[in-house]
Amino acid sequence: MKRIKDISRRDFIKNSTFITGAATGAGLFVGKNPELEAATSTDETSTKRTTALAQCPYCGVGCGTVIVSENGKIVSMRPDKDHPTNYGLQCIKGLTAAEPIYVDRMEGDAYVRKDVWAEWNKPGHGNMEYISKTKNAFGDELFDRVPYKVASDMVAHKVAHFAKKYGGNSIALYGSGQLTMEGQYLENLFMKGVLGSNTIEANARMCMTSAVTGYFATLGSDTPPLAYEDLELSDMVMHFGHNARESHPIIYWRIADHKKKTDIPTVIVDPRWTGSSQGYADINPKNHVHVPILNGDISFLNSMAHVLLKDHDDVIDWEFLKAHVTGWKDYIKEVKNNYSPEQVQDRMGSDKVTPKMIRDIAGTFADATRMRLKRSKMDQKGDGHGGVIIMWGIGYNQHIHGQHNVISIINLLTLTGNLAKPGCGPFSMTGQPNAMGERFTGGLTGRLPFNQPLKNAKHRKHMAKHWGVPEKNLIAAMNSDNRGMAIGMMERANKGEIKAMFLVYATHIDLPDQHNLVRPGLMKSFNVVQEIYRHAPNNLFADVIFPAATWGEVDGVYISSERRINICQAGGTPPPGCLPDMDMVIDKGKEIADLLGLDGNKIFPWGKNKHGFYDAEQVFRSIVEASAGSDTDLTGMLEVEKVDGTGLYQQLIDLRGVQWPAPTYSIAKAGGSKRRYMNQEGVWKNRPYGYFRTKDGKVHMKLCKQDYSQREEITKKLMEFGVKKDHYVIDNMDIIKKARDMALTPDLPDEKHRGKKWADIPKDKYPYWLGLGVVYEHFHTAKSNRSPTTRRLVPEQYVEMHPDDAAALGIKDGDQVRLITRRGHYQARAQVGTNSIVRPARNSVPPGYLFSPWNLSVADSADPKKNKWLVNAVSSRVFDPVSGQVDFKKLACRIEKV
Ligand code: SF4
Structure with a gap:
């Protein structure tokens, strides 16, 4: 290229x-x-x-x-x-993204644990199922350095052995929303097409899958329907569980700018008063509302619908409901009967969220909808823009009722016609830069590329043909059980069902319940790690480590939250021996395919470029070709190439990205589809659906309930996971389905022990809520804490505390404290209020609630085993039974002074 x-x-x-x-x-x-x-x-x-x-x-x-x-x-x-x-x-x-690229970098030959290497070199390769006895440690003395090809050959033979003896589903892969889309696509081909495994997961699972499954359930496609420019067309923006100023700064600044220019009202639903609320209130405190709900979002949204139906009937889009929606009658009946602002008070988690507040916000919502209607001359079908956008981030997805949270947003917007028009609608923001690529390429349990499930027989045949793999492999993957998704994969590893695991551009420390679930699981499988840093947590549990190239050194594409496929060119040369992740997938994929009796060269036919790496643009072309006729069709780019002579990557460079779908010459030439549904993506011959992507072409509304009547008894059962030995969620799916249907939390604090000095709280009591999330200066856990600039700005693990709680506990600002849950503990510095000496001190937690960022989890020690800041030591593994996401925000904890 x-x-x-x-x-x-x-x-x-x-x-x-x-x-x-x-x-x-x-x-x-x-x-x-x-x-x-x-x-x-x-x-x-x-x-x-x-x-x-x-x-x-x-x-x-x-x-x-x-x-x-x-x-x-x-x-x-x-x-x-x-x-x-x-x-x-x-x-x-x-x-500052350049700063951490060369710090603590690995290069050269692969690392193979000494005992693994010694076993492999025995006659007949010894015990093919041998895994290292020295795991949970990393150091030069524990590894031999082995040439890439030799180590790769050993991995291929061992994985093929496991696949033949235990079936493809005994092989797992944990991938990444930071990998290029080409790499993600090939991972999926390798796992499902070559191995017939359904155990492919990614860090996108903990990031966005509630949005994915929520979109599928309602609109029939995993499609954020809007573009960023809709933000500047809106008349009101609401955020749920989304501290956008810290997690998505540029988007926040765009909305804030719009608010400044047009004075739109804003609402943030979040237990904390964050920098996002402060920023909006600084622009105009009179039209910004902070709603400090704790877990009651579904009830709140249903209650808003109740008020709109009762008091603002003019903004209900009856024609749209009748023509393009199913399930709306039952939804309306239920919200009218059971979700008045008075009826939901027990689920708000804060006495600040009063019936009046809910009515006022519903009134503002109605006014913003009327502004859109006014522009279209009071005709819901008119072409006026504006209305309400509801945004959410990973915090909102991370609930055991995450999918229901998302459906509840889409219900409210559908009811009021704030959907499928410019300037209004649901807008999920992803955490990872290319989580959207993972979704697009279907690199998750049960999925195929292009928004289709493995169980779609027609699409399965199509992909098998395009990939050049036997369809029976995809059928085997479909029939293979990985019901708990990422958590299930780790539980199955604990049970000994996972024999080998690839960890590609993703760290295991983003998963919950590290000490009882994740790390014990990793001790039992043969782990192959592709990694850039020497002191990375994955290296502790690796049997083999392949030094990898990283972003900036590889060609490929990423997809942003507005469906924009962006070019990522290689700007620098990787250190010696560091290969792109995609190349390593191809090399191993070819060899394992051959060992399993397939033709590796036919399945992975791509050639290399002048730098000696596989040509990512050829892989991208294959993706574009395979997308023909799908919901995510990109074949208009091929037309542009044919007619104008502009190559595929060059189109992405010239246009600064193409928003999928781009099924025709004219759509691709214009940069893809800005918006989706109701023909907004343009005239599209053979468009495979009606107005929406569901089978009947309609939006599927479904009331999601919240009911706290059995909260204590059900939550008590949830709190056994991670505590009771050999007790697995995947064997107890009924209890999490029940918890999901009643929209509960994974933990419940012992509130009556609040207000005591920390030393007087019994050791088996956990009186406070604890939430985990992000901080502006850092991104997740790997890179930014290696960057001197961002590290200087927020240098150490901290916990936000309310001044009243700190006073009651006897903890002073700046004290070192230990946060303890039923499952583990970590250490942090107490940041009491926004005048704290501990940085960044910009958010206020409500009384009874504590908050720490994930981002500094392994920043305190070069040896991640010794780190004391690992926040996922305390989190719960309980997950949404459909989306697989867990709740990192509502943990019950105790706090002690160190
Ligand atoms: S982290 Fe990167 S993509 Fe996100 S807002 Fe900052 S500069 Fe933009």
Whole structure:
């Protein structure tokens, strides 16, 4: 693939000044960036500076960034001023993304545990099922360095052995929303097509799958229907469990800017008063409302529907309901009877959320909907824009009733016609930069690429043919049980059902209940890790480690939260021996396919580029071709290539991304489909559905209930997981389904022990709520805490506490404390109130609630085994039975001074 042209130091400095204008507005001509088209360097110095275009490697906003490299080494980032997501702005994480790339980096030969290597070198390779006895430790003395090909060959033989003896489903893969889409696609092909395994999971499971399954249940497609530019068309924005200012800064700044210009009302539903609420209130405190609900979101949304039906009947879109929706009659009956603001008070979790507050917010919602109606001359079918957008982030998805949370948002928007029009609708924001790619390529249990399940026989045949694999492998995957998804995979590892596990560009520490679930599971399987850092948690449990290339060093694409497929070019050269993850999947896939009697070269036919890596654009072409006729059809890009001669990656460069679907020449040429449904994606011959993607082409409304009448007795059972030995959720699905249907929490605090000094609280009592989440300066757990800039800004693990709780417990600001749940503990510094000496001190928790970020989980020690900050030591494994997501926000904890 052609890289962005070299530029001279003189041009670079000149043009850097040009770009420092930061936000340059929407009028720029995309694709004509003089900075990127400058002449090749004629500088006498030996520094060869190059630039490449990419999507930022961090959050799901997907800002365009320019990677600057010197002599093949990445040295800095600059915001892409021509990218329609960020127009020359980026947050601190994106701007410093170059810093952690070479810190603590692994390179050279593969690492193989000494005892594993010794066993393999015995006659006949000894015990093929041998796994290391030295796991839970990492150090040079524990590993032999083995050439890549030799180690890869050993892995292939062992995995093929397990697959033949125990079946393909005994092999697991934990992948990543940070891997390129091409890599994700090939992982899925390898696991399902070659091995016939259904045990493929990814960190996207803990991030967005409640949104995925919520969209499927209602709209029939995993499709965020909006584009970012809808934010600037809206008349009201609500956020649920979404501290957007910290988790998706550029999007937050766009909404805040819109609020400043047009004074739209904003609502944030979150137990904490966050920087997001503060920012909106700073713009106009009179039209921003903070709703400090704890777990009562479903009741709150149903209650808003109740008020709208009773008091604002004019904004109910009766015609739309009758023509394009099912289930609405039952929904209306139920919310009218059982969800008045007075009836839901027991589920709000805060006496601040009063019936009056709910009525006022419903009134504001109605007014915003009326503004849209006014623009379309009071005709719900009119072409006016605006109305209400409801956004949510991973916190809202992370509930044992996460899917029901999402359905409840879509119910309310459907009821009022705030759907399938510009400027209104549901908008989920992903955490991972390419979680959308994982969803697109179906790299999860039960899924195939292009929004289709394994059980769709027609699509299964199509994919088997396109992949060149026997259909029986996909049928085997479909019939293989991985009912608990990511958590089930780990529970099955504990039971000895998982024989080998690949960990690719994902860390196990993002999973809950580390000490009772995840790490014991990893001790039992043969683990193959692809990793960039020497001191990474996965290395503790690896039998084999392959040093990997990372973002910025590999070609491929990412998909942002608005369905925009962005180019990610290789800007730097990987250190010696570090291969792209995709290449390692292909190499192993080929060899294992051959060992299983398939033709590896036929299944993985792709050639290499001039840098010696597999050509990612060829894989992308294969994806585009296979998408023909699907809900995510991209074949218009092939038409553009045919007619205009512009290659596929070049189209992504010129347009700064294409929003899927792009099924025709004209749609692809215009940058894809901005919005979805009701023909908004344009005229699309053979479009495979009606107005919506469900079988009947309608939105499926379904009332989701919340009922606390049996809360204590059910939650008591949930609190046994992670405590009782050999007690698995996958063997007790009925209890989590019941908890989901009543919209409960995984834990319940012993509230009557609040108000005591910490030393007086009995050791078996857990009086406080604890939530885990994100902090602005860091992204997840791997990279940003290795970046000196962001590390300096937020250097250590902390826990936010309310001043009243701190006083009652006898804990002072800055004290070192230990947070303890039934399942484990971690250490943090007490950050009491927003005047704390402990950074960042920008959010306020309500009394009885504590909060820590995940991001610094392994930042306290170079040896992750010794780290004291691992927050997922305390979390619960209980998950949503459909989406597989767990609740990291409502844990019962005790706090002690260290
Ligand atoms: S972290 Fe997110 S908001 Fe910040 S620059 Fe990257 S993509 Fe943009």
